[in-house]
Amino acid sequence: xxxxxxxxxxxxxxxxxxxxxxxxxxxxxxxxxxxxxxxxxxxxxxxxxxxxxxxxxxxxxxxxxxxxxxxxxxxxxxxxxxxxxxxxxxxxxxxxxxxxxxxxxxxxxxxxxxxxxxxxxxxxxxxxxxxxxxxxxxxxxxxxxxxxxxxxxxxxxxxxxxxxxxxxxxxx
Amino acid sequence: xxxxxxxxxxxxxxxxxxxxxxxxxxxxxxxxxxxxxxxxxxxxxxxxxxxxxxxxxxxxxxxxxxxxxxxxxxxxxxxxxxxxxxxxxxxxxxxxxxxxxxxxxxxx
Numbered sequence: 616x617x618x619x620x621x622x623x624x625x626x627x628x629x630x631x632x633x634x635x636x637x638x639x640x641x642x643x644x645x646x647x648x649x650x651x652x653x654x655x656x657x658x659x660x661x662x663x664x665x666x667x668x669x670x671x672x673x674x675x676x677x678x679x680x681x682x683x684x685x686x687x688x689x690x691x692x693x694x695x696x697x698x699x700x701x702x703x704x705x706x707x708x709x710x711x712x713x714x715x716x717x718x719x720x721x722x723x724x725x726x727x728x729x730x731x732x733x734x735x736x737x738x739x740x741x742x743x744x745x746x747x748x749x750x751x752x753x754x755x756x757x758x759x760x761x762x763x764x765x766x767x768x769x770x771x772x773x774x775x776x777x778x779x780x781x782x783x784x785x786x787x
Numbered sequence: 788x789x790x791x792x793x794x795x796x797x798x799x800x801x802x803x804x805x806x807x808x809x810x811x812x813x814x815x816x817x818x819x820x821x822x823x824x825x826x827x828x829x830x831x832x833x834x835x836x837x838x839x840x841x842x843x844x845x846x847x848x849x850x851x852x853x854x855x856x857x858x859x860x861x862x863x864x865x866x867x868x869x870x871x872x873x874x875x876x877x878x879x880x881x882x883x884x885x886x887x888x889x890x891x892x893x894x895x
Contacts, residue, residue: 632809
């Protein structure tokens with residue numbers, strides 16, 4: 616920890632807004648809701664700024680709160696996998712197609728159909744490049760559970776990709 | 788890490804946040820700071836204190852005036868009663884004098 620580290624709210628927003636927004640977006644598959652969650656997360660950061668000890672701590676804290684807020688939002692809305700798929704197609708399909716390769720866009724769509732714990736583990740693993748230990752710490756879950764979610768989620772996503780995207784998937 | 792996982796890493800790159808996110812956050816933060824400042828402001832600011840003192844003085848003055856007015860009326864009523872008694876006493880004295888004079892007159 617840097618002893619003279621002074622948290623600067625606007626700088627933290629600049630630095631981590633895409634991370635928080637992307638986590639919320641991939642967890643909820645709803646751009647409006649993701650923006651709302653991102654705002655709430657940063658407002659909570661503002662209220663807890665005095666407790667943040669370093670930039671790394673801020674990053675960890677933001678990831679943790681973003682994931683919890685997203686899970687809460689999903690629970691509130693009781694969104695099912697199939698609904699998410701439709702919503703993802705309707706709201707973000709075109710934007711995703713524009714921005715990313717077709718495979719990337721469709722992988723994101725398939726991700727939205729996974730159960731929430733597996734989706735959370737995969738998003739933290741492949742978006743944030745976290746180790747299973749770091750994911751366990753972020754989600755406050757046992758390591759074995761996280762490893763299980765990662766394996767099952769990856770297996771399920773691979774299976775879905777093979778059945779839906781077999782023209783793209785080259786390796787297995 | 789196999790090919791599929793590499794594809795996942797590419798697919799799950801961070802997305803840029805909406806450009807309006809930071810602006811909305813700054814606005815919301817400012818609104819919350821205003822609300823917090825409003826809530827934390829002491830109830831008795833000097834203006835409120837001055838207004839309270841003035842109101843208290845006016846009320847106290849009004850009560851004092853009512854008490855003084857009541858005392859003045861009581862005093863006036865007592866004065867009237869005493870005057871009436873004095874007049875009655877004088878009339879009785881005159882009557883007694885006349886009666887006494889008639890009693891000692893030579894016709895009796």
